Amino acid sequence: MAEVFDKHILKNGLVILGERMEGVGSVAFGFMLPAGAAQLPEGCCGAANVIGDWVFRGAGDKDSRQLSDALDGLGLHRAGSVGSSHIGIGAALEGGNLAEAIELYADIILRPSLKEDQFELARQLAVDDVLALDDDPRQKVMLKLREQFYPSPLGRSTAGAVEELKTLTAKKAEEIVKSNFNLSQTIFAVAGKYDFDALVGQMENLFGTDTQKSVEPITAALAAGQYTHIKSEGAQVHIGLMTETVKATDEDYYNARVAVSVLSGGMSARLFTQVREKRGLCYAVGARYHGLKEAAGIMCYAGTTPEKSQETLDVIMAEFNRLSEGVSEEEIQRAKVGLKSSLILQSESSGSRAGAIGTDYYMLGRVRSLDEIKDKIEQTTVDSVLDFLRSNRFRDFTVVTIGPREVNV
Amino acid sequence: MAEVFDKHILKNGLVILGERMEGVGSVAFGFMLPAGAAQLPEGCCGAANVIGDWVFRGAGDKDSRQLSDALDGLGLHRAGSVGSSHIGIGAALEGGNLAEAIELYADIILRPSLKEDQFELARQLAVDDVLALDDDPRQKVMLKLREQFYPSPLGRSTAGAVEELKTLTAKKAEEIVKSNFNLSQTIFAVAGKYDFDALVGQMENLFGTDTQKSVEPITAALAAGQYTHIKSEGAQVHIGLMTETVKATDEDYYNARVAVSVLSGGMSARLFTQVREKRGLCYAVGARYHGLKEAAGIMCYAGTTPEKSQETLDVIMAEFNRLSEGVSEEEIQRAKVGLKSSLILQSESSGSRAGAIGTDYYMLGRVRSLDEIKDKIEQTTVDSVLDFLRSNRFRDFTVVTIGPREVNV
Numbered sequence: 001m002a003e004v005f006d007k008h009i010l011k012n013g014l015v016i017l018g019e020r021m022e023g024v025g026s027v028a029f030g031f032m033l034p035a036g037a038a039q040l041p042e043g044c045c046g047a048a049n050v051i052g053d054w055v056f057r058g059a060g061d062k063d064s065r066q067l068s069d070a071l072d073g074l075g076l077h078r079a080g081s082v083g084s085s086h087i088g089i090g091a092a093l094e095g096g097n098l099a100e101a102i103e104l105y106a107d108i109i110l111r112p113s114l115k116e117d118q119f120e121l122a123r124q125l126a127v128d129d130v131l132a133l134d135d136d137p138r139q140k141v142m143l144k145l146r147e148q149f150y151p152s153p154l155g156r157s158t159a160g161a162v163e164e165l166k167t168l169t170a171k172k173a174e175e176i177v178k179s180n181f182n183l184s185q186t187i188f189a190v191a192g193k194y195d196f197d198a199l200v201g202q203m204e205n206l207f208g209t210d211t212q213k214s215v216e217p218i219t220a221a222l223a224a225g226q227y228t229h230i231k232s233e234g235a236q237v238h239i240g241l242m243t244e245t246v247k248a249t250d251e252d253y254y255n256a257r258v259a260v261s262v263l264s265g266g267m268s269a270r271l272f273t274q275v276r277e278k279r280g281l282c283y284a285v286g287a288r289y290h291g292l293k294e295a296a297g298i299m300c301y302a303g304t305t306p307e308k309s310q311e312t313l314d315v316i317m318a319e320f321n322r323l324s325e326g327v328s329e330e331e332i333q334r335a336k337v338g339l340k341s342s343l344i345l346q347s348e349s350s351g352s353r354a355g356a357i358g359t360d361y362y363m364l365g366r367v368r369s370l371d372e373i374k375d376k377i378e379q380t381t382v383d384s385v386l387d388f389l390r391s392n393r394f395r396d397f398t399v400v401t402i403g404p405r406e407v408n409v
Numbered sequence: 410m411a412e413v414f415d416k417h418i419l420k421n422g423l424v425i426l427g428e429r430m431e432g433v434g435s436v437a438f439g440f441m442l443p444a445g446a447a448q449l450p451e452g453c454c455g456a457a458n459v460i461g462d463w464v465f466r467g468a469g470d471k472d473s474r475q476l477s478d479a480l481d482g483l484g485l486h487r488a489g490s491v492g493s494s495h496i497g498i499g500a501a502l503e504g505g506n507l508a509e510a511i512e513l514y515a516d517i518i519l520r521p522s523l524k525e526d527q528f529e530l531a532r533q534l535a536v537d538d539v540l541a542l543d544d545d546p547r548q549k550v551m552l553k554l555r556e557q558f559y560p561s562p563l564g565r566s567t568a569g570a571v572e573e574l575k576t577l578t579a580k581k582a583e584e585i586v587k588s589n590f591n592l593s594q595t596i597f598a599v600a601g602k603y604d605f606d607a608l609v610g611q612m613e614n615l616f617g618t619d620t621q622k623s624v625e626p627i628t629a630a631l632a633a634g635q636y637t638h639i640k641s642e643g644a645q646v647h648i649g650l651m652t653e654t655v656k657a658t659d660e661d662y663y664n665a666r667v668a669v670s671v672l673s674g675g676m677s678a679r680l681f682t683q684v685r686e687k688r689g690l691c692y693a694v695g696a697r698y699h700g701l702k703e704a705a706g707i708m709c710y711a712g713t714t715p716e717k718s719q720e721t722l723d724v725i726m727a728e729f730n731r732l733s734e735g736v737s738e739e740e741i742q743r744a745k746v747g748l749k750s751s752l753i754l755q756s757e758s759s760g761s762r763a764g765a766i767g768t769d770y771y772m773l774g775r776v777r778s779l780d781e782i783k784d785k786i787e788q789t790t791v792d793s794v795l796d797f798l799r800s801n802r803f804r805d806f807t808v809v810t811i812g813p814r815e816v817n818v
Binding site (some may be wrong): 024064065072135136138 | 501530544546677682689747759
């Protein structure tokens with residue numbers, strides 16, 4: 001599939017990116033607003049979640065109900081997220097309705113009503129959402145793992161902390177919106193069916209008036225490996241494990257991705273084979289690359305019975321450490337095929353592409369074509385992956401468990 | 410997007426369906442094997458899960474490891490599911506690798522190794538998977554709801570029952586594979602990039618040899634409304650609620666779908682507005698249509714704090730009952746736009762389309778085009794939806810809760 005990328009930067013710094021996809025009728029768009037969990041002032045953990053809800057409770061001349069009616073009237077499927085660096089708000093919808101949707105999102109971003117009674121409802125729901133994590137230990141262990149692995153504030157919980165949510169005020173949250181919905185640091189990405197000239201004209205009218213503001217980059221050193229156990233009376237032990245690796249800007253990035261794929265890229269990958277196929281230790285086991293702009297790691301999850309938890313962790317750590325001892329040509333080939341196949345499937349989804357080009361721009365300052373990624377994957381070899389693994393041995397493992405039984409790390 | 414459907418039926422009854430999608434490089438395929446939870450003999454609840462794992466542990470001349478290697482070597486992304494009627498096994502992959510993948514799946518379906526040591530591992534993992542539901546009350550409440558709502562065996566747990574899994578033997582599971590992997594009742598669906606003539610030729614060679622067998626249809630009457638509470642020490646009360654509605658073959662089917670969309674089609678829909686926006690009762694609330702061939706219902710989930718659980722249930726049931734009192738033209742319009750927008754997004758995913766055409770054929774005996782569905786949605790009106798709601802009032806509600814507190818139904 002030939003790729004056509006579009007790019008335009010408004011005077012205030014807002015970046016507009018697009019990827020045209022032939023033969024699709026839909027379009028997906030997303031605003032990346034620099035108000036992610038790590039960007040917030042101390043003591044406001046969870047504010048991004050409250051804000052992501054609050055701004056949709058009325059904007060411009062519309063109250064909460066009228067805004068919901070208008071958004072649903074366009075048939076848009078909302079997609080929202082809170083990450084370390086950004087709040088993402090966006091949607092997928094029929095291409096013909098894009099301009100009307102952007103109009104509404106300009107109100108939401110620039111002119112949210114931010115009424116105090118609506119704040120209270122949004123805040124309470126965010127508190128309930130954090131409490132509900134106790135019923136979702138799989139998600140909870142991975143949030144806690146990021147908190148333990150990344151140095152503060154990078155790993156700060158994207159869900160929030162109950163005590164900080166309880167003391168959050170509407171005034172404070174409004175200040176965050178004012179300072180963090182900073183258009184100079186905002187990336188807008190669109191993929192699918194759209195007219196770029198018309199879009200840029202509209203974006204200039206709607207968003208081109210703000211002045212430029214700068215943002216301090218976050219600096220932080222990686223935390224050392226450590227073990228944290230959260231006692232629960234649940235049925236399983238949920239294990240989260242993470243170890244440092246290279247960032248997306250590193251020349252060894254693709255070697256790291258192929259190495260993770262050898263470990264956990266499919267049914268034939270080592271973790272699945274050793275933990276699930278051979279030993280029947282658990283159904284759910286998998287590792288993946290997890291990167292921020294400032295630091296990156298390989299993240300692994302396994303959920304298992306208390307009796308099998310120690311063996312499961314031991315096998316996983318042994319497999320991590322065994323990687324640098326050698327990988328076969330066949331393993332590298334399968335890892336490459338798997339990564340390239342994922343790219344093809346991703347290339348056919350407007351939502352995936354809008355997310356990917358926005359993230360690329362933030363992480364790398366440019367958008368990679370799928371062909372470039374494919375070529376870089378193709379260029380990895382047994383030797384390049386082993387060289388990488390040997391000069392970047394896994395040293396410290398950060399481990400978090402939730403369940404009725406502790407493990408020895 | 411113009412749709413091109415393909416259809417061919419082998420002499421033994423195996424149905425081959427295809428939807429060609431222009432401009433995509435991927436293909437998705439799935440085999441619907443008549444071995445779903447409701448199709449199994451009494452006392453074997455969960456056997457479908459064991460079998461869905463076991464058949465991948467070696468087939469044809471390949472052992473478990475070799476089979477995994479071969480599948481991953483094609484870069485395929487597996488998709489598997491166990492439903493009431495079928496085990497679904499399939500994948501999405503690069504179009505050029507389809508023929509090789511079908512070759513491997515013929516071995517998996519017709520010549521699985523079914524080794525006893527591998528059975529033991531698959532069985533134990535299935536047991537662990539059921540036990541793990543205690544850590545996932547949201548999924549557990551909906552499984553239990555289907556069990557309570559649909560008459561036995563239709564609602565039988567697709568995860569399984571621990572005591573029945575513990576007594577399941579390799580011999581019994583093998584008998585189920587032999588009798589239920591019945592090609593006469595199997596539907597194969599493919600969507601994306603493929604060559605139908607070549608595919609049919611290959612399917613005939615690989616699957617055309619079996620003789621025709623018949624299957625007894627399942628007959629069962631709907632259970633009456635009832636309340637079930639499962640005590641747990643979790644943080645939330647998880648509420649599942651279901652009430653009878655028309656099946657996919659009914660002339661009122663699209664009126665039912667639009668009615669559900671008025672209730673729960675987006676942010677402006679009634680449940681979301683009443684439960685979340687106005688009262689802040691919970692983040693997670695939603696209703697959807699759930700249909701089997703034999704019976705159908707509207708299914709609703711909400712997760713909330715113990716203190717708010719009674720009010721949440723009361724508001725939800727009030728909203729169900731209030732529907733027939735009147736719906737506005739604007740609500741119907743938004744519901745239609747939302748449903749049509751979902752269709753467009755679905756039309757661009759090869760995986761969604763392969764699943765949809767297979768299910769259509771099983772439920773209706775034919776495949777609906779997206780234009781037909783769009784027209785039928787378009788034809789609904791305030792009057793047609795209200796007529797439907799008034800002549801099909803919600804009578805009995807089946808309710809299941811999991812949590813530290815019961816509710817009054």
